[in-house]
Amino acid sequence: MTNNLTEQKVLEALRSVKDPDLKRDIVSLGFVKNIRIDGGRVCFDVELTTPACPVKDQLKEDCIRSVRNLEGVSGVEVNMKSDVKGRASFETAKVLPGxxxxxxxxxxxxxxxxxxxxxxxxxxxxxxxxxxxxxxxxxxxxxxxxxxxxxxxxxxxxxxxxxxxxxxxxxxxxxxxxxxxxxxxxxxxxxxxxxxxxxxxxxxxxxxxxxxxxxxxxxxxxxxxxxxxxxxxxxxxxxxxxxxxxxxxxxxxxxxxxxxxxxxxxxxxxxxxxxxxxxxxxxxxxxxxxxxxxxxxxxxxxxxxxxxxxxxxxxxxxxxxxxxxxxxxxxxxxxxxxxxxxxxxxxxxxxxxxxxxxxxxxxxxxxx
Ligand SMILES: Nc1ncnc2c1ncn2[C@@H]1O[C@H](COP(=O)(O)OP(=O)(O)OP(=O)(O)O)[C@@H](O)[C@H]1O
Ligand SMILES: [Mg+2]
Known part of the structure; x- marks a missing residue:
């Protein structure tokens, strides 16, 4: 059986997952990274803006659900990661750099x-x-x-x-x-x-x-x-x-x-x-x-x-x-x-x- 699963299709599916706080979908927010497709198995990272995200579990479930519905998918693995965003100048600020x-x-x-x-x-x-x-x-x-x-x-x-x-x-x-x-x-x-x-x-x-x-x-x-x-x-x-x-x-x-x-x-x-x-x-x-x-x-x-x-x-x-x-x-x-x-x-x-x-x-x- 040929599998037409592409990165594009996975991203399309993930557009239905919205961050309820930021009120945008996780793809346009740039949270989805590192998509790997191996036969029917899809694996990707979701990089949030804080490890203390109150809806982390819900987002993970939503991601799994939306990708699992795609044709040809046999398994989904999501790695929840985070990279805390900060004030624009945090690396070079005079006060408290870093x-x-x-x-x-x-x-x-x-x-x-x-x-x-x-x-x-x-x-x-x-x-x-x-x-x-x-x-x-x-x-x-x-x-x-x-x-x-x-x-x-x-x-x-x-x-x-x-x-x-x-x-x-x-x-x-x-x-x-x-x-x-x-x-x-x-x-x-x-x-x-x-x-x-x-x-x-x-x-x-x-x-x-x-x-x-x-x-x-x-x-x-x-x-x-x-x-x-x-x-x-x-x-x-x-x-x-x-x-x-x-x-x-x-x-x-x-x-x-x-x-x-x-x-x-x-x-x-x-x-x-x-x-x-x-x-x-x-x-x-x-x-x-x-x-x-x-x-x-x-x-x-x-x-x-x-x-x-x-x-x-x-x-x-x-x-x-x-x-x-x-x-x-x-x-x-x-x-x-x-x-x-x-x-x-x-x-x-x-x-x-x-x-x-x-x-x-x-x-x-x-x-x-
Ligand atoms: N939810 C709470 N239930 C019971 N005791 C509390 C609660 N929150 C704080 N306390 C107690 O109230 C006292 C005052 O708390 P704390 O020192 O945190 O207040 P503060 O606003 O920082 O005071 P200050 O203005 O003096 O700095 C402490 O003894 C603390 O243990
Ligand atoms: Mg005090």
Missing amino acids: VRNIIAVASGKGGVGKSTVAANLAVALVKAGAKVGLLDCDIYGPSMPLMFGLVGRKPEVTSDERIVPIEAHGVHVMSIGFLTSDKTPVIWRGPMVHQMIQQFLTRVAWGKLDYLILDLPPGTGDAQLTLTQTAELSGAVIVTTPQEVSLVDARKGLQMFEKVKVPVLGIIENMSYFSCPDCGKVFEIFGRGGARKISEELNVPLLGEIPIDPAIVETGDRGMPMVAARPDSLTAKVYGIVARAIAAQMSIANMKPDMAKAVDFQWKTKGA
């Missing part, structure tokens, strides 16, 4: 769980297969040494006097906490903070990273503004709790990033609800849904709702982010979903910079 995407985790208000979110997102992205750095930008109250079990550790310095981040749970971590003693309180003044941040961004040997997560200090003041401007951010996510006071602050955070033209990838609601492990009931202690409301009002994605979980505090204090300590827990799964949503939004923003920057923040709510 870092493809710089994503800030911010909040208007302190204590909403920003550092916990940043730590868990970083570990979740590593688990998905990405190279990830985490910069603790909180000069006054660094959290990452404790959260990653690195208290007392000192980073090495390269021969050209650059500081090497410390690796924990696969994440390359850098924090002012590694450079100061916890016994002496550090009194930082404005210009020193500025200088320190500059050093973090220019004198740390980050190497090649797909994502550098910045854990910003709380608020939307000068330190945050300096940081967002110096770091050439690729995107920002805002963490909020459901309470109104925190939501008002979250809106201020959104406004700050709009001013400096950084795409807001979305909002995360932390301490959204409590799911009782004994009775299975869900309690919305602080009133869930505030972040969803802002996301609808301001037309930015809701990236996820993270439950209140006492294990977060316990594992955090033991130097193990939840995603590393209890990967099978509901909370770790939610962090994973949020991490994939962020990766997807970052890919969208990189592909369609105009669309991301055009997010229209209309202040529909009085008093924001």
Whole structure:
């Protein structure tokens, strides 16, 4: 039996597979590579823009289904790969060359769980297969040494006097906490903070990273503004709790990033609800849904709702982010979903910079 199967026919079939986030077919997106046809067997690679693609499995299934339907096909093998896209200048950038995407985790208000979110997102992205750095930008109250079990550790310095981040749970971590003693309180003044941040961004040997997560200090003041401007951010996510006071602050955070033209990838609601492990009931202690409301009002994605979980505090204090300590827990799964949503939004923003920057923040709510 002759087989008329050609590369062209395979590509034609794959045009029916659409990336639901990028809203285009995977052939025109250039994701399909390396097609090999051997008799009735078809083998090809699908190269996504992030290993943390939330619809990776679905895309793979769709690919198999569409090619299997072709006449003469006896078997299909798809290799899912990824090559993280980043800011256009990532190889030659003055600040943080080699870092493809710089994503800030911010909040208007302190204590909403920003550092916990940043730590868990970083570990979740590593688990998905990405190279990830985490910069603790909180000069006054660094959290990452404790959260990653690195208290007392000192980073090495390269021969050209650059500081090497410390690796924990696969994440390359850098924090002012590694450079100061916890016994002496550090009194930082404005210009020193500025200088320190500059050093973090220019004198740390980050190497090649797909994502550098910045854990910003709380608020939307000068330190945050300096940081967002110096770091050439690729995107920002805002963490909020459901309470109104925190939501008002979250809106201020959104406004700050709009001013400096950084795409807001979305909002995360932390301490959204409590799911009782004994009775299975869900309690919305602080009133869930505030972040969803802002996301609808301001037309930015809701990236996820993270439950209140006492294990977060316990594992955090033991130097193990939840995603590393209890990967099978509901909370770790939610962090994973949020991490994939962020990766997807970052890919969208990189592909369609105009669309991301055009997010229209209309202040529909009085008093924001
Ligand atoms: N979903 C959650 N459930 C229970 N506890 C949480 C949750 N998220 C964070 N926490 C706890 O809340 C406290 C504050 O969290 P975290 O330090 O991450 O907040 P932050 O926003 O970074 O604070 P700061 O503004 O001081 O930097 C920590 O003790 C943390 O373990
Ligand atoms: Mg913090």
